Amino acid sequence: MSTTVRRLGFLGVTVAIYGFLLAPIVIVVVAAFNAGEYLRFPPEGISLRWFAKFFASEPFVRSFWFSLKLAWLCTVVSTVLGGTAAFYVVRHAGRLRDVLRLLLVAPLQLPAILTGIALLLFFYSVGLGTRGMGGLLIGHTVVSVPYVFLIVSTVLLRFDRSLEEAARSLGASAWATFWRVTLPLIRGGVISGALFAFITSFDQFPISLLLVSVGNTTLPIQLFDYLRFSFDPTAAAASTVSVVMSVMVVWLIHRLVGLEQVTWGGPR
């Protein structure tokens, strides 16, 4: 077998698997813009009617805004929690470093549905229940903190501390050094961590499933409930919103720190 044939074969297999990976997502977007009740060949033309129906549907719109608000709050809280934790573990933790790292990434190692169950039982055991947004915010934050922690740690590990020493020796206070030197230099990592936290919350399913309450439903849960009983492309319009968000987040991270940074900790 010649090298060219082998190369082409390998290329074909890779393209086919990428096709498998992308097909259902592309199909959802196509279905959202398709005029007909369901997708068929040839397509029946382009239309925005399903988006119109999505924005006219009170449950969808309400859950969309609820998800956005929740994801935004979760981003702020987990960026602060994960960021400060990364600073401590990278720079100050002594013998406890490995234990702390294990604790901080543990929510990623355990199935989210298990964490959701544990939180549901916990909230009821202490008499809080699952009314309002608080429980969801806590649940989403638990699984978002590890992402921020991991990404900010990666950036901090490669940080050149002599820059901080220079600022300090020139008379800057610890506070000023942090805001004027450290933070601007690690900004890309912090924003990437925040974006990961945002999308983790916005697309979160297992934890939300257990912690939602009447009147406080997130978009993925609303979509899931909808799909159990109907099939029409309003769901495709709702899904397209989620697809667009994910693509934007990936693109932003690519521009900010590079995807290699967040996937296996830097180019080699």
Next chain:
Amino acid sequence: MARAAEMARLRVRRPPRSAPPAVLLLLPSGLFLAAFFLVPYGNMVRMSFLAKAEGAAFANAVTLENYLRILQDAFYWRVIGRTFWLAGLSTVLTLLLGYPVAYAIARAPGPRRPLLLMLLLAPLLVGAVVRSYGWMILLGRVGLINQTLRILGVGEVELMYNTFGVVIGLVHVYLPFMVLALASALEQIPAEVELAARSLGAAPWRTFWRVTWPLSLPGVFSGSMLVFVLALSAYVIPILLGGNNVLVMPILIVQMLLDAFNWPVGSAMAMVLFGLACVVLLVYVKTANRVLRWIER
């Protein structure tokens, strides 16, 4: 003289007394995770040993009843068996499909790599609900694949609401995780090692089996463990793509908690599933370590 310079340098580096203690940095996340991660997990373990009370979610009496009820029921064992079988099958399939993609990413020239990663990460970040819905459009009774089959005169084929649909969904959703694990292992194998084997006369397949594959085993092991655990706990995919025909443990657990409000039995079921998962993973890790040691020799 040198000593004086050294002292001066140390004096500059020493933090001034005004700096707050560093432990304050750990306080927010530490307290948060202790309260909302460690304590809830502890509480769940405790709950699984409590009795169900009349008119209340649980009583403060310790019992093994919940576990016995699950472990003595053949129905649960069938569902557990199905859950593990589906997770194992999806793991093997993601490994087979993930390897070529991971290899392509790891060996891609600099400028093409971000594109390949982007096409992998974008699906990863799209939620499982949306992705299952995409498969419903493709696999459904009036879906695109069945429409095509009808035009070709093959007739309708049941592609969804059965094990086939669930496996397709599981493989699709967890494939990116496997690819990332494999790619980070393949990344560490210098291309020169393969070139050396080739230039010494090894055929491509021999190079793969004797050089690339053994060196990539750490990624194979970590990726398959990750996918296995994720697939064991899958809930959305078995419901949406399995209809009511593919019952797995996470579905039963959520029913027990949210519909039957039986918290003690629900948490015991969760403990049984993930206890068994831990046993499987321990055996796997033991075997994997033995294999890795054997290869290093």
